[in-house]
Amino acid sequence: MRIRPRRLRRNAAIRDMVRETRMSVKDFIAPLFVKPGKKIKDPIPSMPGQFHFSVDTVVREAQELCSLGIPSIILFGLPDSKDPLGSRSWAEDGVVQQAISAIKSRVPDLVVMTDVCLCEYTDHGHCGVISNGRVDNDATLELLARQAVSHAKAGVDFVAPSDMMDGRVAAIRTALDQAGFDQIGILSYAVKYASAFYGPFRDAADSAPRFGDRTAYQMDPANALEALKEAHLDMEEGADMIMVKPATPYLDVISRVRDITLLPLAAYNVSGEYAMVKAAAGKGWIDGERVMMEMLMAIKRAGADLILTYFAKEAAGQIDNG
Ligand code: PBG
Numbered sequence: 001m002r003i004r005p006r007r008l009r010r011n012a013a014i015r016d017m018v019r020e021t022r023m024s025v026k027d028f029i030a031p032l033f034v035k036p037g038k039k040i041k042d043p044i045p046s047m048p049g050q051f052h053f054s055v056d057t058v059v060r061e062a063q064e065l066c067s068l069g070i071p072s073i074i075l076f077g078l079p080d081s082k083d084p085l086g087s088r089s090w091a092e093d094g095v096v097q098q099a100i101s102a103i104k105s106r107v108p109d110l111v112v113m114t115d116v117c118l119c120e121y122t123d124h125g126h127c128g129v130i131s132n133g134r135v136d137n138d139a140t141l142e143l144l145a146r147q148a149v150s151h152a153k154a155g156v157d158f159v160a161p162s163d164m165m166d167g168r169v170a171a172i173r174t175a176l177d178q179a180g181f182d183q184i185g186i187l188s189y190a191v192k193y194a195s196a197f198y199g200p201f202r203d204a205a206d207s208a209p210r211f212g213d214r215t216a217y218q219m220d221p222a223n224a225l226e227a228l229k230e231a232h233l234d235m236e237e238g239a240d241m242i243m244v245k246p247a248t249p250y251l252d253v254i255s256r257v258r259d260i261t262l263l264p265l266a267a268y269n270v271s272g273e274y275a276m277v278k279a280a281a282g283k284g285w286i287d288g289e290r291v292m293m294e295m296l297m298a299i300k301r302a303g304a305d306l307i308l309t310y311f312a313k314e315a316a317g318q319i320d321n322g
Contacts, residue, residue, distance in 0.1 A: 021301045023293070025069040025319055029113065029266070030312035033204055034058050034099045035078040046200035047271055048278045050310050052078065055098045062103045062110055068316040072111035074160060074308060075099055076205055079121050085129060086121030090146040092153070100154035113158040113187060114151045116144055116172070119207040126209050127163040127217060135217055140165045145175035152181040158240070162189040164217040169237035187266060188239035191227040191253060194218035197246045197272030204271065227253045228260055235261060241306070246270040248295055251302040258303030267304035269295065274310040293318055 008018050033044070033052050040054035053061055062073055077096035079088035088094050096114055103112055118140065119127045128140030140163065148159040159176075161168050169188050176184050194215045202208040219226060227244070234242055242261060244254045245268035254267050273295065281288025292311050299307050309315070 021297060023297060023300055023315070023319055025312075025316045026071055027296075027300065027305070027307050028070050028312040028316065029072040029074055029306055029308045030065050030070055031074050031076060031308055031310060032058055032061060033076050033078060034095050036080045036095050044200075044204045046203045047275055047310060048282070049314065050204065050274075052204070055095065055102050058099050059102050059106050062107045065313060065316075066107050066110045068313065070312050070316055072113060072157075072306075073103070074113040074115055076115050077120060078206060082121055082123040084123055085143060086118035089118055089121040090143070090150040092150060094150070097150055097154040100151060100156050104155040111157045112155070113160050114156050116148050116151065116159045116161040117163045118143060118147075119163075119209070120205045124210050125207055126212075127214065128165055135165075137165045137167070137217075141168055141171040144168050145171045148172045149175050149179045149181070152176055152179065152184045156184065158185040158187045160187040160189060160243070162192060162245075164189070164192050164214075164219070166233075167237070169234045169239050173238040185240040186238065187241040187243060188234040188237075189245055189268070190231045190234040190239060190242040191244045191250075191257060192218050193221050193246065193250065195221065195246050195249070195270070195272070197249065197270045199272050200275040201271035221249075224253055224256060227257060231257050231261055235263060239263065241266055243268055243308070244304070245308075246273060247299045247304070247307070248273050251298060254299065254302040254304050264305045265303060266306040266308060267299050267302070269299060269307055269309040269311065271310065289314075289318060 009015055035052050037054040038056055041057045042052040044050045075096050100112055117127050119125055126135050128135040151159050231242055241264040243266040244250055244257055247267040247269040258265055277288055277291050280286045
């Protein structure tokens with residue numbers, strides 16, 4: 001035999017030298033949940049190791065993530081009250097708006113992103129305005145734009161619309177520019193599937209739809225060409241970065257979108273992906289830390305530049321240990 005692939009696997013030093021994909025803490029965006037109150041750090045039962053924070057404690061968490069070298073966070077809000085339009089989502093004194101300005105003033109080097117969506121703020125739990133029993137696309141755009149501008153006023157760096165309404169990137173871009181925020185970027189959840197993997201998040205964010213489901217706006221898991229269409233549209237509408245979500249069940253989609261975009265590509269390693277690893281590891285059925293690293297590496301290898309992941313803090317520790 002002249003060709004023996006095992007020569008390149010003979011010891012750790014050689015394997016390290018020829019490794020094709022490398023993880024870095026700089027790849028991570030850590031999701032954080034904020035709610036009203038003080039001194040709150042309540043564990044989220046469906047997501048072991050994740051917490052609901054109040055504005056004061058989320059600042060401390062942000063400082064810790066920044067000191068680990070994690071470059072960015074994305075904030076989700078649990079409002080004090082909900083209504084049909086989700087009006088607390090654009091309130092100047094809203095919990096996310098307060099968290100943005102507190103974090104930007106205390107941890108200025110951290111890139112602060114926000115999820116822009118209505119589902120946590122509407123009493124019906126849908127990601128848009130309901131008219132005649134359906135989610136009204138165009139009526140929702142204005143509310144999303146209002147929310148994005150309110151985050152920009154509070155000092156956010158990037159807004160990340162996750163609602164899957166048609167035309168929302170353009171609507172948000174126009175509104176940000178008109179309000180003088182041409183420097184504030186958009187990370188679009190361009191390719192977001194109607195996935196059962198969001199289950200633990202909906203508990204954490206209290207955002208499950210009270211009737212029906214999200215299949216009339218989020219994508220059919222069977223479709224990949226449609227992912228390319230959605231990616232193209234958001235690029236044309238002015239997205240600065242785009243995202244595929246969920247991540248591990250859609251590695252083929254990440255890889256295909258990587259091939260057609262020149263923008264930084266993010267993938268969201270969602271709550272269900274996280275919770276499954278935690279649950280199986282808790283039972284002693286898998287080695288949780290190794291599965292975590294293998295999962296994140298797979299997402300990176302598929303072509304993601306950035307990974308939104310609840311594992312950010314834990315994986316940062318692993319990477320530092322070499
Ligand atoms: C809001 C939103 C969701 C997630 C991110 N933004 C839930 C949903 O669409 O139902 C899911 C994140 C996760 O599961 O970790 N629309």
